[in-house]
Amino acid sequence: MAYEPNEVLDCSGMSCPMPILKTKKAVDKLEPGQILKMIATDPGSKPDMEAWSKKTGHKLLEYQQDGDKHIFFIEKV
Amino acid sequence: MPKTGxxxxxxxxxxxxxxxxxxxxxxxxxxxxxxxATAAQASSVEVVMAFQSDGVWLMMKEMVGRVHTADFPPIQELLSAYMEEGGKLYICGPCVKSRKIALEDLVEGSLIVSAATLIGEITSATSTLVY
Structure with a gap:
């Protein structure tokens, strides 16, 4: 399913924990129901984002991998 | 997520x-x-960092910007993010004194504490990590 993000955050090249920190700040600025597209190249970002969304309650709508890029669609609850 | 006591x-x-x-x-x-610490804050967990023994060197203004290890963000960047999210920095008073570190050389926002303060924080925390 294709999601239309309200914001896009590119965390390519950032190492742990910066993608999570940047994602948290970006999601904080969204309204409930809005969607953030986050791109990361950190190989640990997939389990990190799954754990983060479980912990915070924000919905991880979709995950895609494109080469070394990990792409996440997150809905603010 | 908050939990019920x-x-x-x-x-x-x-x-x-x-x-x-x-x-x-x-x-x-x-x-x-x-x-x-910063990952925990991003997950809505309150964090207290306490520096003891040689860890107190990290809380010197001139030192914090110098420590960097491969494949991690610099400590200075992580510290700034930590403080932006309201993190607390507690420093062992005797550890600072024994190393002859001047109080004015410590990073802003840090607080010299005694063991009783740390025990209070630890016993009221849901988890403690020791590095």
């Missing part, structure tokens, strides 16, 4: 205490506590 039914926030005992002599062990 078992004794009185009150809502308790999660709190993590991180004890840091390594300094610039081991940049990786000095950096990882800041990684864990």
């Amino acid at each position: 078992s004794k009185r039914g009150e809502i308790m926030a999660e709190k993590l205490v991180i004890l840091v005992t390594h300094g610039p002599e081991d940049p990786e062990m000095a950096t990882i506590p800041f990684v864990m």
